[in-house]
Amino acid sequence: xxxxxxxxxxxxxxxxxxLPFAGRDYAERRNHVPGTVSGLSPYVRHRLITEEEIxxxxxxxxxxxxxxxxxxxxxxxxxxxxxxxxRPEIWLHYREDLEALRERLETETDFxxxxxxxxxxxxxxxxxxxxxxxxxxxxxLHNHVRMWFASIWIHTLRLPWQLGADFFLRHLLDGxxxxxxxxxxxxxxxxxxxxxxxxxxxxxxRYTEGRYAPFGLLVTETPPIPTDHSIPKPQLLPARETHxxxxxxxxxxxxxxxxxxxxxxxxxxxxGVILIDTADATARISSNVMTFKREALxxxxxxxxxxxxxxxxxxxxxxxxxxxxxxxLLQGHHVGGTTTVSMMGATVGPTRQIMDPLLSLLKxxxxxxxxxxxxxxxxxxxxxxxxxxxxxxxxxxxxRQFV
Numbered sequence: 001x002x003x004x005x006x007x008x009x010x011x012x013x014x015x016x017x018x019l020p021f022a023g024r025d026y027a028e029r030r031n032h033v034p035g036t037v038s039g040l041s042p043y044v045r046h047r048l049i050t051e052e053e054i055x056x057x058x059x060x061x062x063x064x065x066x067x068x069x070x071x072x073x074x075x076x077x078x079x080x081x082x083x084x085x086x087r088p089e090i091w092l093h094y095r096e097d098l099e100a101l102r103e104r105l106e107t108e109t110d111f112x113x114x115x116x117x118x119x120x121x122x123x124x125x126x127x128x129x130x131x132x133x134x135x136x137x138x139x140x141l142h143n144h145v146r147m148w149f150a151s152i153w154i155h156t157l158r159l160p161w162q163l164g165a166d167f168f169l170r171h172l173l174d175g176x177x178x179x180x181x182x183x184x185x186x187x188x189x190x191x192x193x194x195x196x197x198x199x200x201x202x203x204x205x206r207y208t209e210g211r212y213a214p215f216g217l218l219v220t221e222t223p224p225i226p227t228d229h230s231i232p233k234p235q236l237l238p239a240r241e242t243h244x245x246x247x248x249x250x251x252x253x254x255x256x257x258x259x260x261x262x263x264x265x266x267x268x269x270x271x272g273v274i275l276i277d278t279a280d281a282t283a284r285i286s287s288n289v290m291t292f293k294r295e296a297l298x299x300x301x302x303x304x305x306x307x308x309x310x311x312x313x314x315x316x317x318x319x320x321x322x323x324x325x326x327x328x329l330l331q332g333h334h335v336g337g338t339t340t341v342s343m344m345g346a347t348v349g350p351t352r353q354i355m356d357p358l359l360s361l362l363k364x365x366x367x368x369x370x371x372x373x374x375x376x377x378x379x380x381x382x383x384x385x386x387x388x389x390x391x392x393x394x395x396x397x398x399x400r401q402f403v
Contacts, residue, residue, distance in 0.1 A: 003138070004042050004173065006296035008259065008303060011043030015057055022058045023066035030069060033142045033208050038070075041174035042139075044077065046296050047257040047344075051078060052376045052402050059403045064396055071399070072392055073143075075380065077179050079391050082381030084178040084348045086234035091348045093229045094181050097162045118157060119167055127204060127212035128152050139173035139288040144207055150187040151199035155222045161188045171286045177349025189224025192387060193231070196224050234385045238345070240373045243269065249340040249370065250330060254278060255293050256351050257344035258300040261307065263372055265342055272311035274329060274341075275301055276322055278354045323358050330367060345371035376402070 004010065018038040029036035043049045051074050058067045084090060105112045117123050121132030131149050135141050141149065146168070153164040165184040169175040182191055189196035198221060205213040243249065243265045250272045251260050260273065279285065279293050294316075301314045313329060315322045330341065341362060346352040359369050379401055383394045 004039065004292070006042070006046070006048065006292050007299040008043075008048045011040065011049040014039050014043070015049060015054060019057060019061045022070045023062040026067075027069040030073070031144050031207050033145060033211075035142070035144075035207075037142065042292065044074070045174040045176050046255050046293075047259050048296060048300075050259060050262065050374070050376065051075070052374070055399055056403055059399065064399070068396075071395065075392070075395050076388065077176065078377065078380045079384050079388055080176075080178040080182045081347050081377065082237075082384030083234075084182060085237055085381060086384065087232050088235075088348045089229075089232050090185075091177060091181060094162055094165070097160075098166055101160050101163055114157070115159060115163055118153065118159060123157065125152070125156075125214060125217055127208075127214055130212075135168075135171050136286070136288075139171060139286070139292065141172070146183070147187065147197060148199040148204055150184050151197055152218060154184075154188045154225065155196075155198055155219045156217070161185070161190075161225060170284055171289065173289060173292050175289065178347065190227055190231075194224055196222060198222060237381055238371070240378055241345075241370045242372065243342055243370060244340075245269070247340055249342045250274060252276060252326075252341050252343040252355075253297075253300065254343070254346060254351050254355060255297065256346045257374075258296055260300075260304070260344070263342070263344060265372075267309065270309060272329070273304055273309050273313070274326060275312070275314040276326070276355070276358075277314065277316040278319070278351055280316070280318060319354060319358070323361055326358060327361070327365060330362070330365075339366065340368040340370060342370040342372055345373055 004014075015038075018040065021036050022038070026036045026038075040049065040054065044051060044054070054074055055071060058071060061067075064071070105115060118128070119132065121129035121136075123129055128149065131141060131145055150161070150164055153159050154161050161184045165181055168184070169177070169180050172180070185191040186195075187197045199218060200220070201213060201215040201218055205215075243263075245266070246269065248269055248271045249265060251263070251265065251270055251274070253260050253273060253275045255278060257263075275297050277294060277297055279290050285293075297314055301312055304312045315325050343355070343359070346355050359371075362369055379398045380391075380394070383391050383398075
């Protein structure tokens with residue numbers, strides 16, 4: 001996979017190039033490695049392009065029945081997001097478990113050595129070691145490979161799933177808290193209780209076209225990983241806030257949604273844009289991921305300036321410094337009557353943890369904070385109450401609202 005250029009223009013170009021293959025070709029070849037893949041996931045992850053744009057473009061080219069598999073893959077990310085939004089405790093438990101495991105790494109030499117060997121691609125298992133190197137070098141792994149990787153990490157190497165999920169989140173350009181955490185939970189039998197995903201050598205040989213055939217190296221069956229936490233019942237989604245027409249506002253933009261032109265805030269109501277770089281506050285991400293995030297923010301700033309937005313500022317540095325700078329910038333806008341900021345609500349994950357203290361500070365200073373939500377999320381998230389199979393029944397129904 002060539003290194004993706006983190007711009008909206010490149011995302012749209014890739015979407016256009018993939019459209020002819022989004023129907024039956026994708027359905028038939030999506031599980032093969034390399035197979036038929038879109039290469040769009042880093043752009044959707046940061047919403048340089050949106051799920052709605054992708055779905056509309058695909059359905060203008062293919063009937064739903066032909067493109068169903070690809071559209072379902074697009075909606076998997078939405079499903080995971082909505083599922084975790086209604087069960088934020090799962091993310092908190094994962095973070096707590098991860099901190100406890102990091103303490104173990106500091107005191108247990110053998111355990112540290114096993115994890116380091118896996119993360120360095122030095123296990124002696126050719127397929128896994130090659131995938132580790134590919135991930136470190138490119139920031140990408142094929143979706144089928146991610147499943148095999150997680151299965152081998154958890155069931156064959158007997159390493160904690162939380163450390164594997166953290167490794168992915170630090171290295172994947174499309175690393176997303178919901179999709180990543182819940183997918184790893186699914187592999188170890190926590191997400192769908194009692195249903196464990198165990199990679200087979202036959203499956204790996206078939207879909208890598210003989211490149212890898214780890215016969216005799218993998219476990220063939222295993223019980224679900226034990227846990228102290230049951231799946232909580234879904235809670236109500238936070239109330240959706242919308243922009244008040246005619247109200248002057250400053251847009252707060254993070255890596256979670258880099259297409260503010262589509263936030264349903266008229267440009268005449270935007271008195272300024274502040275892009276916030278949270279990379280320094282995100283623990284231990286790889287240089288590939290750091291570079292992609294920062295270049296994506298830079299390209300978004302350049303695009304907004306070129307399209308006529310005024311007072312576009314990109315803030316970086318420590319979050320303490322950025323909080324001071326945001327307050328200072330808003331005071332400058334207040335002279336012109338602005339006392340409102342609008343932000344596309346960050347979903348459960350690192351960015352929300354970073355941004356919540358800033359938003360609380362702004363509220364204390366008398367600034368009205370509007371947490372926006374896209375129509376796409378508002379239409380699909382409420383259906384993420386159970387498993388994906390119940391959710392997917394709603395996909396063609398909901399898509400009619402957008403096409």
